[in-house]
């Protein structure tokens with residue numbers, strides 16, 4: 001029997017997803033080559049990318065205003081990328097724990113950070129509350145589940161400014177109203193696959209609005225315009241995610257997962 005892993009980090013994956021991936025390593029779709037050995041621009045891989053993307057859209061109910069990207073560098077790279085792409089002068093952050101702290105640290109490299117509320121006084125044992133969201137900030141950053149401290153945002157505040165959310169450790173575990181977020185990100189390894197790929201769901205018309213020169217790879221516009229194929233994507237990681245999401249769908253989707 002396979003063992004379970006209750007650690008709040010990389011989780012176990014459905015056996016069927018592992019088996020299907022194992023097959024694809026040697027002979028993918030019966031083409032006589034493994035998935036790691038073919039072009040990421042081949043028809044066979046393109047189908048994987050598109051299916052993974054459409055499963056994300058279907059399961060989470062992603063509206064047409066938003067696009068799904070598969071990036072690299074983990075959620076930790078998103079801490080910087082979010083600020084680089086969205087912070088013009090000042091951004092609002094909640095100090096919810098370890099991951100929010102890392103996000104705040106990166107944001108400070110690009111502008112002013114207004115920490116609206118904190119739960120540091122009680123070692124982050126609760127979610128910060130009783131704050132108001134100033135309308136003069138470029139966005140509000142929230143971590144939906146502070147993995148290390150074990151506190152989750154149960155309902156998201158209604159906000160006069162765009163909301164950006166780190167959902168690394170609770171994505172696909174409960175329904176979310178995607179349209180109320182300008183940007184959602186999640187490292188795959190906790191809830192949807194292996195490490196090596198980061199899911200980004202971005203509202204398309206919010207991209208490219210900041211005036212800042214930035215490296216091509218760190219610009220969401222690059223990945224939006226190239227459908228996550230500007231450079232070689234992490235093919236295995238995306239393939240595993242596709243199989244995991246397929247499995248999740250076969251169980252009945254997010255409502256079943258939440259139960």
Ligand SMILES: *Cc1c(COP(=O)(O)O)cnc(C)c1O
Pocket residue numbers: 073074075076077099143145146147148166167168169187188190
């Ligand atoms: C694990 C985790 C991260 C870091 O993810 P990496 O992909 O390892 O960079 C960021 N935010 C939250 C909420 C996490 O649980």
